[in-house]
Amino acid sequence: MKHLTKTLLVLLALALVAGAISLLVWVIQAFFAYVSAVPKELAAALVAGAVTILVATATVMIGRYYERKKELDALYRDKKIEIYDEFLKEFFTLFFSAGEKAVDHPERDLVPFLREFTRKLVLWSGPEVIEAFVAWKDHLAKGTPDAKSIFLTEAFLFAIRKDLRHTNAALRKGFFARLFLKEGSLFLAMAEKNPNVTLAELAAVESLLKVKPGGEGG
Helix, strand or coil, X not given: CHHHHHHHHHHHHHHHHXXXXXXXXXXXXXXXXXHHHCCHHHHHHHHHHHHHHHHHHHHHHHHHHHHHHHHHHHHXXXXXXXXXXXXXXXXXXXXXXXXXXCCCCCCCXXXXXXHHHHHHHHHHCCHXXXXXXXXXXXXXCCCCCEHHHHHHHHHHHHHHHXXXXXXXXXXXXXXXXXXXXXXXXXXXXXXXXXXXXXXXXXXXXXXHHHHCHHHCCC
Protein backbone atom coordinates (compact mmCIF):
# COMPACT_ATOMS: atom_id res chain seq x y z
CA MET A 1 0.00 0.00 0.00
CA LYS A 2 2.80 2.41 0.93
CA HIS A 3 4.64 1.57 -2.28
CA LEU A 4 1.50 2.21 -4.34
CA THR A 5 0.91 5.55 -2.58
CA LYS A 6 4.50 6.60 -3.17
CA THR A 7 4.23 5.65 -6.86
CA LEU A 8 1.00 7.63 -7.25
CA LEU A 9 2.58 10.68 -5.60
CA VAL A 10 5.57 10.49 -7.94
CA LEU A 11 3.28 10.17 -10.97
CA LEU A 12 1.19 13.12 -9.76
CA ALA A 13 4.32 15.24 -9.29
CA LEU A 14 5.54 14.33 -12.78
CA ALA A 15 2.13 15.17 -14.22
CA LEU A 16 2.15 18.58 -12.53
CA VAL A 17 5.67 19.32 -13.79
CA ALA A 18 4.72 18.23 -17.31
CA GLY A 19 1.58 20.38 -17.14
CA ALA A 20 3.54 23.41 -16.00
CA ILE A 21 6.10 22.96 -18.78
CA SER A 22 3.31 22.51 -21.39
CA LEU A 23 1.58 25.68 -20.15
CA LEU A 24 4.84 27.64 -20.32
CA VAL A 25 5.52 26.43 -23.85
CA TRP A 26 1.98 27.35 -24.92
CA VAL A 27 2.30 30.87 -23.43
CA ILE A 28 5.64 31.41 -25.21
CA GLN A 29 4.26 30.14 -28.52
CA ALA A 30 1.13 32.29 -28.18
CA PHE A 31 3.22 35.35 -27.36
CA PHE A 32 5.49 34.95 -30.38
CA ALA A 33 2.51 34.16 -32.62
CA TYR A 34 0.91 37.41 -31.49
CA VAL A 35 4.15 39.36 -31.91
CA SER A 36 4.60 38.06 -35.47
CA ALA A 37 1.10 39.31 -36.38
CA VAL A 38 1.56 42.92 -35.21
CA PRO A 39 3.64 45.75 -36.77
CA LYS A 40 7.41 45.49 -36.28
CA GLU A 41 7.61 48.63 -34.14
CA LEU A 42 4.97 47.32 -31.73
CA ALA A 43 6.51 43.84 -31.77
CA ALA A 44 9.92 45.26 -30.84
CA ALA A 45 8.38 47.22 -27.97
CA LEU A 46 6.50 44.13 -26.73
CA VAL A 47 9.61 41.95 -26.85
CA ALA A 48 11.69 44.61 -25.08
CA GLY A 49 9.01 44.99 -22.41
CA ALA A 50 8.70 41.23 -21.93
CA VAL A 51 12.47 40.83 -21.64
CA THR A 52 12.65 43.70 -19.13
CA ILE A 53 9.91 42.11 -16.99
CA LEU A 54 11.54 38.68 -17.15
CA VAL A 55 15.01 40.02 -16.26
CA ALA A 56 13.63 42.12 -13.38
CA THR A 57 11.60 39.15 -12.06
CA ALA A 58 14.57 36.78 -12.36
CA THR A 59 16.86 39.31 -10.63
CA VAL A 60 14.45 39.73 -7.71
CA MET A 61 13.92 35.95 -7.37
CA ILE A 62 17.64 35.18 -7.52
CA GLY A 63 18.39 38.00 -5.05
CA ARG A 64 15.79 36.69 -2.60
CA TYR A 65 17.08 33.14 -3.02
CA TYR A 66 20.67 34.08 -2.17
CA GLU A 67 19.53 36.37 0.64
CA ARG A 68 17.50 33.55 2.16
CA LYS A 69 20.39 31.12 1.63
CA LYS A 70 22.77 33.54 3.37
CA GLU A 71 20.39 33.83 6.34
CA LEU A 72 20.07 30.05 6.62
CA ASP A 73 23.84 29.59 6.32
CA ALA A 74 24.38 32.10 9.14
CA LEU A 75 21.77 30.34 11.28
CA TYR A 76 23.33 26.91 10.70
CA ARG A 77 26.86 28.21 11.31
CA ASP A 78 25.87 29.90 14.59
CA LYS A 79 24.17 26.71 15.76
CA LYS A 80 27.14 24.57 14.76
CA ILE A 81 29.55 26.89 16.59
CA GLU A 82 27.43 26.58 19.73
CA ILE A 83 27.35 22.77 19.52
CA TYR A 84 31.04 22.33 18.68
CA ASP A 85 32.17 24.85 21.31
CA GLU A 86 30.15 23.05 23.98
CA PHE A 87 31.70 19.72 23.01
CA LEU A 88 35.27 21.04 22.80
CA LYS A 89 35.01 22.68 26.22
CA GLU A 90 34.03 19.32 27.71
CA PHE A 91 36.62 17.41 25.67
CA PHE A 92 39.56 19.68 26.51
CA THR A 93 38.58 19.77 30.19
CA LEU A 94 38.70 15.97 30.19
CA PHE A 95 41.88 15.85 28.08
CA PHE A 96 43.90 18.25 30.22
CA SER A 97 42.67 16.78 33.51
CA ALA A 98 43.74 13.26 32.50
CA GLY A 99 46.48 12.03 34.77
CA GLU A 100 45.80 14.62 37.46
CA LYS A 101 44.63 13.63 40.92
CA ALA A 102 41.22 12.00 40.97
CA VAL A 103 40.28 14.02 44.04
CA ASP A 104 40.77 17.23 42.05
CA HIS A 105 38.95 15.89 38.99
CA PRO A 106 36.42 13.24 40.04
CA GLU A 107 35.36 10.81 37.34
CA ARG A 108 32.27 11.94 35.45
CA ASP A 109 29.64 10.00 33.57
CA LEU A 110 29.97 11.36 30.04
CA VAL A 111 27.39 9.03 28.47
CA PRO A 112 24.45 11.50 28.77
CA PHE A 113 26.58 14.32 27.38
CA LEU A 114 27.82 12.25 24.42
CA ARG A 115 24.29 11.00 23.73
CA GLU A 116 23.00 14.57 23.57
CA PHE A 117 25.97 15.70 21.46
CA THR A 118 25.38 12.84 19.00
CA ARG A 119 21.74 13.88 18.65
CA LYS A 120 22.75 17.46 17.86
CA LEU A 121 25.46 16.20 15.50
CA VAL A 122 22.92 14.27 13.42
CA LEU A 123 20.61 17.30 13.26
CA TRP A 124 23.13 20.02 12.42
CA SER A 125 26.47 18.66 11.22
CA GLY A 126 27.74 17.79 7.77
CA PRO A 127 28.48 14.17 6.78
CA GLU A 128 32.26 14.54 7.10
CA VAL A 129 31.98 15.60 10.75
CA ILE A 130 29.64 12.71 11.56
CA GLU A 131 31.93 10.18 9.86
CA ALA A 132 35.01 11.56 11.63
CA PHE A 133 33.21 11.51 15.00
CA VAL A 134 32.05 7.89 14.58
CA ALA A 135 35.54 6.72 13.56
CA TRP A 136 37.07 8.58 16.52
CA LYS A 137 34.48 7.28 19.01
CA ASP A 138 34.74 3.67 17.80
CA HIS A 139 38.52 3.69 18.17
CA LEU A 140 38.45 5.28 21.63
CA ALA A 141 35.98 2.60 22.72
CA LYS A 142 38.79 0.04 22.33
CA GLY A 143 40.35 1.56 25.45
CA THR A 144 43.96 1.79 24.26
CA PRO A 145 45.05 5.40 23.65
CA ASP A 146 47.61 5.29 20.85
CA ALA A 147 48.86 7.22 17.84
CA LYS A 148 45.68 6.47 15.91
CA SER A 149 43.66 8.02 18.75
CA ILE A 150 45.58 11.27 18.33
CA PHE A 151 45.30 11.32 14.54
CA LEU A 152 41.57 10.47 14.60
CA THR A 153 41.06 13.29 17.11
CA GLU A 154 42.93 15.54 14.72
CA ALA A 155 40.77 14.37 11.78
CA PHE A 156 37.65 15.13 13.81
CA LEU A 157 38.91 18.65 14.57
CA PHE A 158 39.78 19.16 10.90
CA ALA A 159 36.24 18.13 9.95
CA ILE A 160 34.75 20.56 12.50
CA ARG A 161 36.86 23.43 11.17
CA LYS A 162 35.91 22.60 7.58
CA ASP A 163 32.23 22.44 8.52
CA LEU A 164 32.58 25.97 9.91
CA ARG A 165 34.22 27.00 6.61
CA HIS A 166 37.71 27.46 8.01
CA THR A 167 40.65 26.45 5.84
CA ASN A 168 42.94 23.64 6.99
CA ALA A 169 45.45 24.19 4.19
CA ALA A 170 48.24 25.50 6.44
CA LEU A 171 47.72 22.88 9.16
CA ARG A 172 50.04 19.92 8.75
CA LYS A 173 49.32 16.42 9.98
CA GLY A 174 50.28 16.25 13.65
CA PHE A 175 49.12 19.75 14.58
CA PHE A 176 47.00 18.34 17.41
CA ALA A 177 49.98 16.50 18.92
CA ARG A 178 52.24 19.55 18.63
CA LEU A 179 49.57 21.82 20.09
CA PHE A 180 48.35 19.75 23.03
CA LEU A 181 50.91 17.08 23.95
CA LYS A 182 53.80 18.12 26.18
CA GLU A 183 56.23 16.22 23.95
CA GLY A 184 54.43 16.57 20.64
CA SER A 185 57.57 16.38 18.51
CA LEU A 186 58.72 13.27 20.35
CA PHE A 187 55.34 11.65 19.86
CA LEU A 188 55.37 12.36 16.11
CA ALA A 189 58.88 10.94 15.80
CA MET A 190 57.82 7.77 17.66
CA ALA A 191 54.61 7.48 15.63
CA GLU A 192 56.59 7.73 12.39
CA LYS A 193 58.67 4.73 13.45
CA ASN A 194 55.76 2.83 14.99
CA PRO A 195 52.22 3.83 13.85
CA ASN A 196 50.79 1.76 16.72
CA VAL A 197 52.78 3.45 19.49
CA THR A 198 50.67 3.98 22.61
CA LEU A 199 50.49 7.04 24.82
CA ALA A 200 51.72 4.86 27.70
CA GLU A 201 54.90 4.17 25.72
CA LEU A 202 55.26 7.89 25.06
CA ALA A 203 54.88 8.59 28.80
CA ALA A 204 57.57 5.99 29.58
CA VAL A 205 60.04 7.62 27.18
CA GLU A 206 59.19 11.05 28.61
CA SER A 207 60.02 9.74 32.11
CA LEU A 208 63.36 8.40 30.91
CA LEU A 209 64.23 11.73 29.33
CA LYS A 210 63.47 13.53 32.60
CA VAL A 211 65.92 11.44 34.61
CA LYS A 212 68.62 11.17 31.96
CA PRO A 213 70.39 14.56 32.37
CA GLY A 214 73.20 14.20 34.91
CA GLY A 215 72.41 10.49 35.31
CA GLU A 216 70.26 11.12 38.38
CA GLY A 217 67.22 9.13 39.33
CA GLY A 218 68.30 6.01 37.40
